[in-house]
Amino acid sequence: MAEPAPFLYRQLADMLAGQIRQGLLAPGERLPSVRALCEAHAVSLSTAVQTYLSLEQEGWVEARPRAGYFVRVRPRGAECEPAMSRPQMVAREIAVAHLALDVVKEARRPGVVNLGAAWADPRLLPLKALAREHAELARHKPELLGVYEISAGYPELRRQVARHLQRAGCRCAPDEIIITNGCMEALALSLRAVAKSGDTIAIESPTFYGVLQAIEAAGMKALELPTHPRDGVDLDSLEQALKRRRLAACLLIPSFNNPLGSCIPLAHRERLARLLASADVPLIEDDVFGDISFQWPRLPAVKSFDRAGNVLLCSSFSKTLGPGCRLGYVAAGRYADRVEHGKLLANIATAGLPQAALANYLARGTYDRVAHRASRAYYRRSEQLRHWLLECMPAGTRVTQPQGGVVLWVELPSHVDGVALHDAALQQQLSITPGVIFSPHADYRHHLRISYGLVDDAEMQGAVRKLGVLAHDLASRRSS
């Protein structure tokens, strides 16, 4: 692990911020005095002071003269967030696939500072431990290379994944788990298991371009739902849509929407599961960032409220352990047979040796520690990035406040074009993702997705300053 243990004040600040997020400390509530904090946690006076200073800087608490520290009524910067999206709620075919492909390729150019890809930082991944499991199996079980693995997956990995999902509140039988080559495959197989060409899939707006492309590749249409930058999809709008039209499925990213970083609150999750079950519309729940949560422990998945086998939870280990393993899964509920059949047709089975290696790694029980440590690092980066963006970008820029994951969403002033900024940035060896590829027909023209997955604090400031200069330049050119 490249990430050192955080300072004590940082641990304490993270814990208190977590309690505020979870509502254990309510807005307006008074916090313990500095001295009380020292005693309660057996820390020095300077650690306690530093803890409150950090929380104040990050906008969690405010100091009131002679009264002490209080939980802020609204976290700092809420006024700088974008508003709820208001897509036209019309089922549409998708037409941005090739633009998205170009953007993905550009981010790989050597020498580019990568604020574009929603990838995990290799420095935060337990690569050596994973590699040891691979080497061990290659030495002792070469026969794994000599057979086709079962289409549904290596049995011990299916069992470990079922156990793993307890973290997200899910009680899954190993039988409903289908191992895939990453989460994209899980999504593609799930779509084809629940819907057919011509069908309509309800999605968030904006949503991950990979989701849009998977829907397009399956010949399906997308219906965009209004989505809040912090609380995710608007359930009232979904309820109306369910009444008005035939939806074959709903494909959502409840924890944490890519690109928004939004998180559907706990109470909404239960309602969402009920709504869809009673309409008999399956939910494909993309949980790929679910374990990069800034609230710890993470919220239960929507699937945890599913009693009807109606939710297909899709995820992978690409964001927490290693994307190079290409290992993901669907917890497919009553669609398990169909997903398994789709897997057989797609590529017969996932390779056995990496599956066995991952199963052995998970059995060691270190996953939680690794994922928590990474989440804390990403949380700090997200706060830093947001701070620098609000400081450096033109006035009127709005920035989401991610609840997890490795990306945030930027709404530029309406006269600054996101694609033009992307092009200008790329010429300066800086990759960002233009907002247009996060909707079926290239809406979000003055939006960007920016990732803090690959850049650490040191690189971030310089990159955002550079981006700010370019954005100011574009803004002034347009207004002159």
Add this chain to the structure above:
Amino acid sequence: MAEPAPFLYRQLADMLAGQIRQGLLAPGERLPSVRALCEAHAVSLSTAVQTYLSLEQEGWVEARPRAGYFVRVRPRGAECEPAMSRPQMVAREIAVAHLALDVVKEARRPGVVNLGAAWADPRLLPLKALAREHAELARHKPELLGVYEISAGYPELRRQVARHLQRAGCRCAPDEIIITNGCMEALALSLRAVAKSGDTIAIESPTFYGVLQAIEAAGMKALELPTHPRDGVDLDSLEQALKRRRLAACLLIPSFNNPLGSCIPLAHRERLARLLASADVPLIEDDVFGDISFQWPRLPAVKSFDRAGNVLLCSSFSKTLGPGCRLGYVAAGRYADRVEHGKLLANIATAGLPQAALANYLARGTYDRVAHRASRAYYRRSEQLRHWLLECMPAGTRVTQPQGGVVLWVELPSHVDGVALHDAALQQQLSITPGVIFSPHADYRHHLRISYGLVDDAEMQGAVRKLGVLAHDLASRRSS
């Protein structure tokens, strides 16, 4: 390698049989005398005698009293081969997917003697050498687990595959190679790259059920072409079909059709490539068994005659190195960009570490030796299996004479039902594949595919005897 070096007489017999297959020794031609053979190859008299006895037994040559040995005008058993298939040439939707899935699952039951699956024998695969490459990379390049590999594939493997394809007479640039999770994925991506839902794909009849299911999953229709049990697809019929209707693509298994074991002769290959190029209809060439060839060196692939980038050659290393690696490829010609895009949507990229391991293995240059040795073993098994089938099955049974691969095709007397025989055999712990799943609408009701991939000579005789008893039983029940 579990397979020992063959006896000298066996090597000599294989070489002569190869010359007969290639037409270097013509039907009716007189072979060198036993003594001349001794001198030409510096072998003992008994080795030379044993060589001719083997060739006679296998039906390649015949002894004429006091005149010596002559190449047989028709190899023994040609009269026992099935006739050319005569499918209705109508584009049809496919409806056997679920039956095929059941058959695949049954073959995995523990304790079953597996004559059903067209898998390679792990005893003939270089698993330890492959595993060593995996272990080496896991130790020295754990960073491979930390990144998404490029969608098109690990660059060094693409280069090695391009080199590898020279064996099949193909000059491919590494740029047109897309690495996939095995050959099934290569086929599925190729279909979606050249055709869309509702389009018609021309195929052999019978053909691999995986091909049928891939066409079905993509929402396409299949047009079956008459196919010869030895020479493969009938080009005159294809030519007519091209004139009469719009075909989106042709998906063929020229070397060696599964289930027939047929092989399109060299002269036909060039004509096939020309026919399709001039009609501007792409060919998806499934070459997964191409290197398990009973003629050595193997015939050039149809792609080797392609000058227009019109052929997408799909293959894998599952039959010669190890199916557990799940590594295949498309040499996609002018469709490379489309296949790469499909790969990105399907699962982003194939895992990097196994790709790097395979690249290192291929660089060692032992592939040819391994594939040749396995091919010789499968050739002997194919001859044995054919012999036992003609001996044990009811009169009127016809059996193909595979030119490569690990399966052959059995035509039972018309009153013996293939599915009933499959069911009865499975009750006796013996798996075979019923013929019905090799056509879009369950034709071939009194046919079977039998694999010699997993059973060695010792197991084979008992299994076929058992199958023969069951078949005789079914035949007599029907006629009584």
